[in-house]
Amino acid sequence: MELPFFYLFSVGIIGASILMVTRANVIHAALLLVLTFFFLSGVYVLAGAEFLAVVQILLYAGGIMVLYLFSIMLMSVDVAVRLRQFHRQTIFAMATAVLLALEIWMVLSRGTSYPAFKSFGWGIGATPGNVEALGSVLYTQFLFPFEVASVLLLAAMIGAIVLAKRTIDR
Amino acid sequence: MIAEIIAATLKIVLVLGVVSLVVAYLTYLERKIIGHIQMRLGPMRVGWHGLLQPIADGLKLFLKEDIIPSRADKIVFVIAPIMVLVPAFVVYSVLPFGPNFYITQVNVGLFLVLAVSSLGVFGIVMAGWASNSKYSLLGALRGAAQMLSYEIFLGFALIGPLMLAGSLNLQNIVQAQSDVWFVFYQPLAFIVFFIAALAETNRVPFDLPEAETELVAGFHTEYSGMKFAFFFLAEYANIMAVSTVGIAVFFGGWKGIPGIPLPGLVWYLLKLGAIIFVFIWIRATLPRYRYDQLMRIGWKFMFPLVIANIFLTGLVKLLFL
Numbered sequence: 077m078e079l080p081f082f083y084l085f086s087v088g089i090i091g092a093s094i095l096m097v098t099r100a101n102v103i104h105a106a107l108l109l110v111l112t113f114f115f116l117s118g119v120y121v122l123a124g125a126e127f128l129a130v131v132q133i134l135l136y137a138g139g140i141m142v143l144y145l146f147s148i149m150l151m152s153v154d155v156a157v158r159l160r161q162f163h164r165q166t167i168f169a170m171a172t173a174v175l176l177a178l179e180i181w182m183v184l185s186r187g188t189s190y191p192a193f194k195s196f197g198w199g200i201g202a203t204p205g206n207v208e209a210l211g212s213v214l215y216t217q218f219l220f221p222f223e224v225a226s227v228l229l230l231a232a233m234i235g236a237i238v239l240a241k242r243t244i245d246r
Numbered sequence: 247m248i249a250e251i252i253a254a255t256l257k258i259v260l261v262l263g264v265v266s267l268v269v270a271y272l273t274y275l276e277r278k279i280i281g282h283i284q285m286r287l288g289p290m291r292v293g294w295h296g297l298l299q300p301i302a303d304g305l306k307l308f309l310k311e312d313i314i315p316s317r318a319d320k321i322v323f324v325i326a327p328i329m330v331l332v333p334a335f336v337v338y339s340v341l342p343f344g345p346n347f348y349i350t351q352v353n354v355g356l357f358l359v360l361a362v363s364s365l366g367v368f369g370i371v372m373a374g375w376a377s378n379s380k381y382s383l384l385g386a387l388r389g390a391a392q393m394l395s396y397e398i399f400l401g402f403a404l405i406g407p408l409m410l411a412g413s414l415n416l417q418n419i420v421q422a423q424s425d426v427w428f429v430f431y432q433p434l435a436f437i438v439f440f441i442a443a444l445a446e447t448n449r450v451p452f453d454l455p456e457a458e459t460e461l462v463a464g465f466h467t468e469y470s471g472m473k474f475a476f477f478f479l480a481e482y483a484n485i486m487a488v489s490t491v492g493i494a495v496f497f498g499g500w501k502g503i504p505g506i507p508l509p510g511l512v513w514y515l516l517k518l519g520a521i522i523f524v525f526i527w528i529r530a531t532l533p534r535y536r537y538d539q540l541m542r543i544g545w546k547f548m549f550p551l552v553i554a555n556i557f558l559t560g561l562v563k564l565l566f567l
Contacts, residue, residue: 101319103319103322103375104321104322107322107368107372110368126352126353126354127354127357130354130357130358130361131357131361133361133362133364133365134357134360134361134364137361137364137365137368138361138364138365138367138397139364139394139397141368142367142368142371142390142393142394143394145368145371145375145390146371146387146390146391146394149371149374149375149383149386149387150387207353207354207357207414
């Protein structure tokens with residue numbers, strides 16, 4: 077039952093991503109990126125990570141992408157479409173792509189025996205909805221990284237406000 | 247397996263049908279109530295006391311010419327109304343209408359409602375941008391900023407009751423209110439939730455994205471016919487959905503007052519009617535906020551309030567429960 081859905085979502089992710097990078101119109105590209113996030117959250121649901129799936133939609137699609145669109149909307153897309161679409165960086169881009177593919181292959185070929193994956197003990201889909209499990213792990217075992225991340229975000233937020241305020245006052 | 251799928255499909259069709267019909271009649275109710283508040287009669291011509299008015303309106307919108315502006319981005323222009331309507335209806339998949347009457351229960355139910363309803367803003371932004379008109383673009387910009395900020399207060403206001411219920415599953419939240427409704431434990435959270443709900447559904451006094459006196463009709467200025475009807479339906483579907491969430495989280499969902507034996511669905515509908523009446527009442531009573539006032543009360547008043555509410559709830563729970 078899950079396999080056809082997995083293929084559906086995967087084809088969706090790949091198709092929408094390819095369409096996204098080939099669009100000349102930035103707004104279309106941004107909307108296709110939202111579509112990609114949707115399919116991705118579908119894959120998360122299939123993996124039993126309901127919480128992650130919802131966060132994916134709530135934060136990436138509902139939050140960050142709206143901000144993206146918000147700023148893109150204010151530029152003149154007609155002019156942007158007529159600008160040069162390719163920047164003659166083919167060789168550099170290809171090298172990066174090959175490197176990235178190698179890295180992904182290295183990680184995936186070793187499967188769960190890869191050292192970085194070992195500490196994450198709880199199996200995929202162990203409990204159908206894992207909000208409670210996630211919460212207790214996050215606030216006990218991973219409390220320190222969690223707090224570090226929060227402080228980092230707080231610092232970024234204050235920094236953004238300071239930068240924005242300085243230009244207003246001037 | 248197949249029987250399950252058929253049963254689920256039937257439930258979805260039933261809920262969708264009922265919701266669409268109720269939403270159509272909400273427009274009638276709104277015109278009627280506002281009419282009486284302003285010492286008018288409201289719609290009277292079609293049917294007894296205008297009861298068939300929504301159907302006549304629907305037919306009219308259905309038969310109207312569908313205009314797409316020549317300078318519009320056609321694909322986005324067509325998708326936008328769908329992007330508004332679909333999230334508005336998808337939300338109903340996890341809402342509890344009665345003890346045994348719901349489409350499905352998800353462990354992250356309430357969270358899913360927030361996530362899906364936050365997607366409606368895409369339709370508004372897409373509509374505003376694709377129309378290629380300054381009124382639409384201004385309306386969409388306001389809509390995006392307003393919904394993005396008030397979504398935060400809406401979500402944060404729900405955290406207090408969630409801490410008391412200890413679950414994100416909407417049925418469990420309703421069950422947790424067997425003794426006392428959470429509105430008595432969390433009055434602050436409810437006030438913030440209600441204000442944020444008004445802003446999220448673009449209702450007066452926060453209807454800035456479609457402020458008709460300054461922006462013609464805001465983000466849906468260029469829309470006509472069925473596409474316009476989609477925006478209209480989505481607005482009322484959103485009102486009903488957000489009211490249902492409020493009822494489930496603050497007013498004990500389908501649970502009634504002990505001693506009065508009525509089915510859960512009836513209790514739910516009574517509460518829904520009361521909350522929607524307040525929505526309409528506010529529309530007939532209050533003037534529109536200015537944009538900077540909207541942002542100020544949001545970030546400088548409501549935001550600290552919800553944070554304080556979460557902190558206090560946590561403190562009380564730690565010390566006394």
